Amino acid sequence: MLIAGLLFQPDSKPRGLVPGWLLVQAATILDVGTGPPPARPDLGGDDCCIFPGFIDAHVHLPQFDSIGVAGLELLDWLEKVIFPAESRWEDPAFAADMAERATDELISFGTTAFAAYGTVHSESVRQAMTQVASRHVRALFGPSLMDRNAPPNLCYLADDQIEALSRFTTLDRVEPAVTPRFAVACSPDLMTQAAQLARARGWAIQTHLAETHAELALVSSLFAGRPYTQVYEDCGLLTPRTILAHGIHLDDAQRALLHQRGCTLAHCPTANRFLHAGAMDRAATLAGGVRLALGSDVAGGPDRSMVRVARAMIETAWSLGHEAPSARDCFHLITRGNAEALGWSNCGRLAPSFEADLVVIRPTITLDKHPDPLGALLHGWDDRWIQQTVVAGVVEYDIRWRA
Template identity: 35%
Template sequence: MTKQILLGQTLGFCGNPLVEDWQDAVVFDSAGAVLIDGDRIVQTGPAAMLRAAHPDANVTDYGDALISAGFVDAHMHYPQTAMIASWGKQLIDWLNTYTFPEEARFADPAYAADIAGRTLDLALDHGTTTLTSFCTIHPASVDAFFGAAGARNMAVVAGKTCMDRNAPENLRDTPQSAYDDSKALLEKWHGKGRANYAITPRFSPTSTPDQLTALGALWAEHPDCLMQTHLSEQLPEIDWVRGLFPDARDYLDTYEAFGLLGEKGLYGHAIHLEPREIDRLRDVGAAVVHCPTSNTFIGSGLFDLMGLAKAGLSIGLATDTGGGSSFSMLRTMAAAYEIGQLRGTALHPAQLMWLATEGSAKALHMQGQIGHLGAGAMADITVIDLASTPAISQRSARASDIWDALFPTIMMGDDRAIRDVYVAGKRRA
């Protein structure tokens, strides 16, 4: 295979800047290079050294652009792409008014395929090379997403969303069909190419105890799979859960009691956690996923990023499209910064970039494979223009260091800041 060398400013990580000094976790080179052989990164290091060692490699010089691992979106809903930025509702009303009617359209495989391709292309436009998505109850929606991702050679995580109550009749399955459909889809897709299956109860209010039991049993049979759901997003939702599960100790217990708490669990939002819930999530090694644009757009609350990081939880970052109001992980980082400010912590650009790459990859148990600019990782790479608009350019021109140059792009950047994207070593046309 032909070797490639990408030249530019390179940014990677050797540690977790949320729990150690960010200076000790960062690997930055202002005159760096990434050596790619086929679909994987072979080495990163000084440009002069790699060029001298590999004179036969094809070279692409990005100048002062920043070369990063591709962004990893740890929680989103591809069926909500077409209804993103729908006005004026909080969670339950928003689901009933916008989400459920749109998801019903995914009974049509052609519609599902169209939206799946659209979602993945929008993600790539914004430098995101891995998505973790809920599908709908329709098996065809899962086939559409994995099929579209396979055509683009993208690493993705997805699963059939399961609901057997508190949803429109045309969006309800049963405990048995949820188990059977999920098992068949898992066996069809999991580990095929770059596809990863996640068992997917939407959240406990839309699943009966029988369905949660069935999905817990399926996860026990396939512990190598992820399990994704929602947890403690809004206070009215938590009250609803208390009424539906009067014997549960807390919201997390509505999953734990049915075998849906484990190391490979992904729990979206997790804003209003009880101390016991934090302890249990840490003890089992589960991950929570911060969805900042969604949390502000739907009025859910302020995620305690640094508090949960200090408590030892694994944390990913996500757009939560379409409750989230942007497809951009740059905008998502900006929103995480703003929420951090409201909670009294100014997140450093290194911490934000880590969340969008290494942090989300770790939450997905794919660390070292995606979200990583280092040897052995798949060559999923995003090249970021640090002067993509006049407003950003005039600010970054005054920068004293890389962080001062990067931060305006995090706060004001969009798809125009994405100069190039590589998926498995292949530059996106």
């Protein structure tokens, strides 16, 4: 398959977009060239831009039917909206159907890879995983582990959850992830066993950290006043493959610990705004040497588009009076940056031997003489520009299907 257009190449100065073409064979980018394509392209054209597929470092597949319930604080929202929604995943057929819908939805927004949470129901998550894998997306995915401070039907025994998770295996490009939901809903025993399993298998760990003040107070009361990050450290959960969502209310000592352990913070600016959780200090996080990823956190965040999530990262920095990342930084973060943070070495770049995940867009705004074409794309982004999303060399979304 030959694809042509303005290729996103973040290292190319000054514009970050280079006219060129890509040759895709099976699931891999075989060759990349600049200038006119060697033959008539199968996808794209002079008026198109080609980006690596977008990557979402934090998303909840069981929450796609709960998008947009506004006005509640995190713990209230979990109790009133999310836990009832997640209870529906007790039915594996419902879970599989919803995972398929959610994956297709993400692909239609240009997302080709993600780190996702399921629910506590391991059999349902296993069947959901099969649906996710059927779309060839690259993913980290696992059941949300919980054994306390949630409705009884969503709390399982720690031993049972770890035993069930230990039977998960990688399916196509979907890798199991050890996913203790957050310290409020997990006993020290559950978190310690989860960390041991992750270490034994080399699996990624994903959890939440320091999203709201009420959550912080609860963690402090549950863990004898230990700092939130230290609670995870005590259980062995902080590893170079650990992704912690939010990290809004942290001090420098906790950031230093995350840096020492090589962890990643998944910044979720649309969710932080939607649930009024606060503004994550990106500058302090980076100054502390903590690796940063970016996530939609659907349904805490209402937006599925990683481009708009990236735009919200800029707006959050502005709201704090800090220097904001450039549009180039944003597009790099939601492609190669997130790939590196999630441990995917051959994903997120338009380069030979990389996995063939990409988005073909046809912008309706003129980029020719624009002083910052990537800024024009980021701030003027319109999902209707997306022509095709290619996942592992397969066209999984095509705007013509909508005609």
